[in-house]
Amino acid sequence: MSRSLDIVLAGFGGQGVLFAGKLIAYAGLVEGREVSWLPSYGPEMRGGTANCSVCLSDDPIGSPLVLAPNALVAMNQPSLDKFEGSVVEGGVVVADSTLVKRIPVIPGVRVRAVPATAMAEEAGFKKLANIILAGALYAETSFCGEEALWKAMEACVPARKAEMLELNKRALALGMRAEAEPAA
Amino acid sequence: MAEKVLMKGNEALAESAIRAGCRFFFGYPITPQTELAAYMSKRMPKVGGTYLQAESEIAAINMVYGAAAAGARAMTSSSSPGISLKGEGISYMAGADLPGVIINVQRGGPGLGGIQPSQSDYWQATRALGHGDFHVVVYAPSTVQEMADFVREAFEVADRYRTPAMILADGMLGQMMEPVELPEPLDPADLPAKPWATTGHADARPHNVANSLYLTAEALERLNVERFERYARIERDEQRAEAFLVDDADIVLVAFGASARIARSAVVAARDAGVLAGLVRPVTLWPFPKDVLEATVPASKAYLSVEMNMGQMVDDVRLVVNGRRPVEFFGHAGGVVPTPAEVLAKIVDMNGRFVGKGGE
Numbered sequence: 001m002s003r004s005l006d007i008v009l010a011g012f013g014g015q016g017v018l019f020a021g022k023l024i025a026y027a028g029l030v031e032g033r034e035v036s037w038l039p040s041y042g043p044e045m046r047g048g049t050a051n052c053s054v055c056l057s058d059d060p061i062g063s064p065l066v067l068a069p070n071a072l073v074a075m076n077q078p079s080l081d082k083f084e085g086s087v088v089e090g091g092v093v094v095a096d097s098t099l100v101k102r103i104p105v106i107p108g109v110r111v112r113a114v115p116a117t118a119m120a121e122e123a124g125f126k127k128l129a130n131i132i133l134a135g136a137l138y139a140e141t142s143f144c145g146e147e148a149l150w151k152a153m154e155a156c157v158p159a160r161k162a163e164m165l166e167l168n169k170r171a172l173a174l175g176m177r178a179e180a181e182p183a184a
Numbered sequence: 185m186a187e188k189v190l191m192k193g194n195e196a197l198a199e200s201a202i203r204a205g206c207r208f209f210f211g212y213p214i215t216p217q218t219e220l221a222a223y224m225s226k227r228m229p230k231v232g233g234t235y236l237q238a239e240s241e242i243a244a245i246n247m248v249y250g251a252a253a254a255g256a257r258a259m260t261s262s263s264s265p266g267i268s269l270k271g272e273g274i275s276y277m278a279g280a281d282l283p284g285v286i287i288n289v290q291r292g293g294p295g296l297g298g299i300q301p302s303q304s305d306y307w308q309a310t311r312a313l314g315h316g317d318f319h320v321v322v323y324a325p326s327t328v329q330e331m332a333d334f335v336r337e338a339f340e341v342a343d344r345y346r347t348p349a350m351i352l353a354d355g356m357l358g359q360m361m362e363p364v365e366l367p368e369p370l371d372p373a374d375l376p377a378k379p380w381a382t383t384g385h386a387d388a389r390p391h392n393v394a395n396s397l398y399l400t401a402e403a404l405e406r407l408n409v410e411r412f413e414r415y416a417r418i419e420r421d422e423q424r425a426e427a428f429l430v431d432d433a434d435i436v437l438v439a440f441g442a443s444a445r446i447a448r449s450a451v452v453a454a455r456d457a458g459v460l461a462g463l464v465r466p467v468t469l470w471p472f473p474k475d476v477l478e479a480t481v482p483a484s485k486a487y488l489s490v491e492m493n494m495g496q497m498v499d500d501v502r503l504v505v506n507g508r509r510p511v512e513f514f515g516h517a518g519g520v521v522p523t524p525a526e527v528l529a530k531i532v533d534m535n536g537r538f539v540g541k542g543g544e
Contacts (some may be wrong), residue, residue: 029190029363037361062449064360094373
């Protein structure tokens with residue numbers, strides 16, 4: 001069985017969806033898998049929503065543009081509204097429930113609501129809700145081996161920013177063991 | 185083997201150009217190519233090279249002309265509207281037999297168009313990049329790895345045949361990240377000598393001239409004929425294509441660059457549905473890989489050109505197939521990216537009409 005995962009990560013510009021996507025893609029690279037990362041670069045990202053498509057696969061990746069994701073990370077309400085209908089059956093939605101007020105019920109799709117922004121603020125790394133959500137996605141999908149995930153984090157955060165690396169690792173760990181909120 | 189890194193196509197291409205000995209980059213910002221110029225602005229000073237943001241695209245290509253005339257490996261990059269502006273300079277380079285590399289990270293057109301990925305400059309790249317009788321060698325990468333690999337090949341072919349060469353990419357390939365293994369760096373000092381270059385020599389030899397103005401008709405014709413003899417050698421020796429599952433294919437898709445990735449997915453899905461589909465992926469657009477395509481004609485039933493435009497390369501497919509098989513087109517324009525499912529539907533439709541029985 002193929003372990004292909006097609007992910008859309010979406011949020012406001014500045015929330016770090018592109019970086020979270022890069023982390024996931026890098027984890028696939030560490031494991032020697034086929035990976036792609038494609039950002040939105042259209043007018044929608046200027047002051048509006050930003051998103052990226054990430055594919056992890058054991059086979060060569062065709063279109064890197066994900067139109068029917070089996071995983072969606074939504075960091076705000078407009079992003080959830082825009083992409084929730086595209087998630088395929090058997091897929092998963094991870095939503096930042098601090099900012100996504102309407103947590104949807106989608107038949108055949110697991111929805112994991114994690115108050116990532118509130119958790120990040122409480123833990124003292126306000127900007128790292130994106131990494132908490134990447135951790136929550138990991139808890140849902142195990143998109144790579146755990147060792148590869150930590151290696152990817154070390155590759156994505158420059159060595160000269162040792163302090164940032166430590167905070168990112170803490171955020172990732174927090175997301176990986178975050179309790180999902182019960183569905184409404 | 186070097187370790188693979190995750191890089192954007194624009195950045196991988198820029199790094200690879202430097203590793204191919206390029207020490208002169210002249211550019212001007214335009215989406216979706218800007219990361220390429222930005223990367224050059226950071227890296228060129230560190231390798232003793234020159235990065236210059238020109239006052240316009242026209243200035244940038246003429247700076248490439250100058251650096252190439254002096255024998256350096258020089259490059260410029262832009263996106264579709266900017267490439268149109270460079271057309272005059274590219275024609276002058278061809279007329280002066282100067283090598284150099286031009287990158288087009290295409291976006292939708294015509295006019296200012298949009299900023300989303302497109303392949304609508306195929307005709308421009310392969311037919312009329314500027315005025316006059318000339319060609320440039322055109323490479324069409326379809327992965328970030330090929331963005332890195334083909335820029336080195338473009339420099340080598342450009343030097344070998346004294347012709348400009350182009351990388352015809354698109355916004356998707358420029359913006360996306362994939363794992364890439366970067367080639368080993370070359371030292372520009374180790375590159376083959378260019379005895380024709382206009383380098384200073386204190387009258388030690390006859391002057392070399394880089395010029396495209398010849399007012400004697402017979403002399404100009406001679407230069408054109410000589411140049412076309414070189415083009416004939418390029419057409420014979422430099423055609424490149426990838427053939428995927430074509431040996432028993434009824435429906436042969438032809439697609440390059442980003443749309444080849446989509447076509448390949450559609451071919452795999454068609455095979456799963458019992459339809460014998462295959463793919464010819466041109467790697468050089470000029471010279472068009474006639475030989476690889478020709479080899480598929482006897483066993484095929486029909487051809488489908490898949491492009492991100494209104495149908496341009498399909499002309500070249502028809503020229504090769506020459507009426508022996510039906511040739512159809514599927515594409516999207518303006519920055520809309522075709523989906524594998526749409527292409528699959530078209531393959532199944534053609535299979536029903538030209539092969540007789542539909543897939544399971």
